[in-house]
Amino acid sequence: MPLPSSFCPYVGLQPYTEEERDFFFGRERDQRVIASNLYASSMTILYGASGVGKSSVLMAGVVPMLRTRARTAVVVFRDWQRYDFLTALKGECLKCVALATQKTVKTAVDRPLDELLFSVGEEFGGTILILLDQFEEYFLYHPESEAGNTFDGEFARAVNRDDVDANFLLALREDGLSRLDRFRARIPNLMGNLLRLRHLDAAAAEDAIRKPLTAYNDQLDQGETAVTIEDDLVRTIIDQVRSGSVSLAPSAGAGQPQDVEDDTRIETPFLQLVLQRLWEEERGASSHTLRLATLQKLGGAQEIVRTHLDAVMAxxxxxxxxxxxxxxxxxxxxxxxxxxxxxxxxxxxxxxxxxxxxxxxxxxxxxxxxxxxxxxxxxxxxxxxxxxxHDVLAPAVLDWRRRFVEQQTLEEIRREEQNKRDQERAEREREQELEKTREKSRRMRIIATAALCVMALLASLTFYAFQQRKEAIRSQKLAVASQELAQQRLHRIKNSIPLIKAALSDDPFKNLDKLAASTPELFNKDITFKVTYKSLNYTNPNGSSVYNFKIFPEIASIPGGIKSIASITYRMAHPTFAVQLVPTSPNDKFTIAYNGWGTIDVIAIIEYADPEEAPTIAIIDMEKVQTPE
Missing domain, CATH: 1.10.10.10 (Winged helix-like DNA-binding domain superfamily/Winged helix DNA-binding domain)
Structure with missing residues (x-):
């Protein structure tokens, strides 16, 4: 079947599928090793770094290979976000066995997993291979505390029973391996057959670049021009997408383990993303050659990868x-x-x-x-x-949101400063108009007084002197009061701007300490904050218990009530937070919630509904005010 004109032999960030197996290269040895282990062991654990290509090697490599073997049913499942995932998994097992036998399966889907596999195996008379992909998401969506979840027990019995002719493969991220401890008590020798999928090396990466083009050209109609690639481009791409050379965000992100491999390892998703972009660029220009000059025009692999999300969001x-x-x-x-x-x-x-x-x-x-x-x-x-x-997009998404929120906060501060300047300018203009009116009134009074002086010079002179002295005193008081008001407003604005900048700086507590003595009125001592926490019944990779924390002000402690405050922005000044600025509003009662461990000092930037009132800062010591939920 001829390929559509929009077809690209490279898949970008999405995993290869079984339908794209003809264009999947570079993992031939891994495919054979995984397939052999799946046949030989009742439990195989395939793990690797995020984005290494676990789903691709399974779907486009291992699964098509296994489907060619006689008396073998291959089941692939990854829909862990579903509340009825266990029923869906059982249904997929029955569907795949029916497909392998070309017969209707009589086993009911409501039986326990081990009983279902035993029964359907008796009907089938062959081997059932079950690949549970992205298995780390099972632990995310279905914690041990989840009520009514019988999967742990049913799965363990299915693995342990000798009379169930089914072998399992669990594919998960390297940072999710520790969560398999949940099954250790139920499945003996759980970690006895571990397979690590490493990044592509340079030779395999070259196959992943060149061989899809060969497969594409083989499917062209007679007379169509084949697509080629420059040798210098192949070498340059491999050099530019080595592990650690490119990323979708300035940092890997909290909790993102770095793959400790030598620098000949290739970042597969970035390789595919760069190749897909080059293909689209060349084909859009009606070119049949992927060229090094095009890569250089696009800024190289790092620029292509870095701007992928930003280009969409823009x-x-x-x-x-x-x-x-x-x-x-x-x-x-x-x-x-x-x-x-x-x-x-x-x-x-x-x-x-x-x-x-x-x-x-x-x-x-x-x-x-x-x-x-x-x-x-x-x-x-x-x-x-x-x-x-794709998992590799997660750090970029958090980084984009962090930059957007910070930019919005700075723009809001600039708008408030501009509004205050506009208000002061309008106030000055009103004062100038008032002064002009006063001056005109004074001139009129002088003229009237002069006319009266003709009739009663002495009385008029006395009255005029008295009026002039009275007016001078009143004008002087007005001028002093206006000057004091302007100085107070300017003082508040000048003090609040360094305070906000200090709260947003890289070392906020040090910079705030410097300002505490000079501007104590901008440090809010009236509003009290509360911190509650609730255990989530699991630990982080370091063994620390993880809690759900909530931070919020006590409404009764706000002098003007909740409506007197426009927003509270919390600065989570700790490197473990990918997003350090969290704005809140009266709609959520200025409450934030997050999952973590340990306590920190949190900065609360309080902005008031009254534009005349300068923002203030509150420092929240979580350890002192926290209480269990």
Whole structure:
């Protein structure tokens, strides 16, 4: 079948699928090793760094290879965000066995997993190979505390039973390996067959570049021009996408482990993203050669990768960017794990911009920033869910949101400063007009007094002297009062600007200490803040217990009530927070919540509804005010 004109043999950030197996190269040895282990062991654990290509090697390499073997049913499952995932997994097992046998399977889907696999295995008479991809998401969506979840026990029995002819492969991120401890008590020798998928080396990366072009050219109609690639471009791309050379964000992100491999290892998603961009650029210019000059014109691999997300976000309107900033942090945990969220939940978080959510997520889905997850077939009326398209995008999404929020905060400060300057200018202009009116009145009084002096010179002179002295005293008082008012307003503005800048600086507590003595009135001592915490019953990779913290002001302690405050922005001044500026509003009662461990000092920037009132700062010592929820 001829390829469509829009076809690209490189997939960008999305994993290769089984339909794209003819264009998947560079993992031939890994495919054979994984397939052999899957056949030989009842439990195989495949792990690797985020973005190393686990899903691609399984879907485009291992699965097509296994499907060619007789009496073998291959099941692939990754829909862990579903509340009914266990039923869906069982249904997929029955579907794949029916496909392998070309017969209807009689086993009921409501049986426990081990019993279902035993029963369907008796009907099948062959081997069932079950690949559970992106398994780290199972722990994210289904914690041990989840009520009614029987998967742990059913899965362990299915692995342990000798009479169940089914072998399992768990594919997960390297930083999720420790979470498998949840099964240690149930599955003996759980970690006995570990396979690590490493980044491509230079030779494999060259295959991943050249061989898809060969496969593409082989499928061209007779007379069509083949696509070629310059040798210098191949060498340059491999050199520029080595591990650690490029990233989608300035840093890997909190909780993103760095792959400790030599510098000949290639970042697969970045390699594919660069190749896809070069293909689109050359084909858009009707060129049949991928050229080094085009890569250089685009700024090299680092620039292509770095601007991928920013280029998409720049196409959105300011209101749409504000909307994305409002829900991006819901789609990524602080540790960089993507989380699926339903469309109606995104609408609730969007507030007044709820009607813009669907058009925006559609744009992001078309640009492969988000992935759409359809509702279960059993619940067709349920809204779809959305998640970050690829794990490697998670740090970039958090970084974009951080930069956007910081820019919005600085712009708000500049607007407030400009408003204050405009108000002062208007006040000065009013004072000048008033002075002109006074001057005109004085001249009229002088003329009238002069006319009266003709009739009664002595009386008029006495009266005039008295009036002039009285007017001078009144004018002097008005001038002094106006000057004092202007000086007070200017003093507040001058003091508040360094205070806000200090709170937003790299070392806020040191800079705030310097200002405490000179501007104590801008440090809020009236409003008291509370911190509550609740255990989430799991630990981080360092063994520390993880809690859900909430920080909020006691409404009763606000002198003017909740309506007197426009917003409170919390500065989480600690390197473990990817997003350090968190704005809040009266709608959420100025409350923030996050998952973490340990306590820190938090800076609260309080902005008032009255534009005449300067912002103030409060320092929250979480350790002193925290109480269990």
């Amino acid at each position: 196409q959105l309107e300011p209101r749409e960017q504000t909307l994305c900033a409002g829900f991006f942090d819901r789609l990524v945990t602080p540790s960089g794990t993507k989380v699926a969220c339903r469309l109606d939940d995104l609408g609730k978080w969007a507030g007044d911009l709820a009607d813009q959510v669907l058009p925006v997520v559609n744009v992001l889905s078309e640009s492969r920033i988000l992935r759409t997850i359809a509702a279960p077939a059993s619940q067709p009326g349920m809204p779809p869910s959305y998640e970050i398209f």
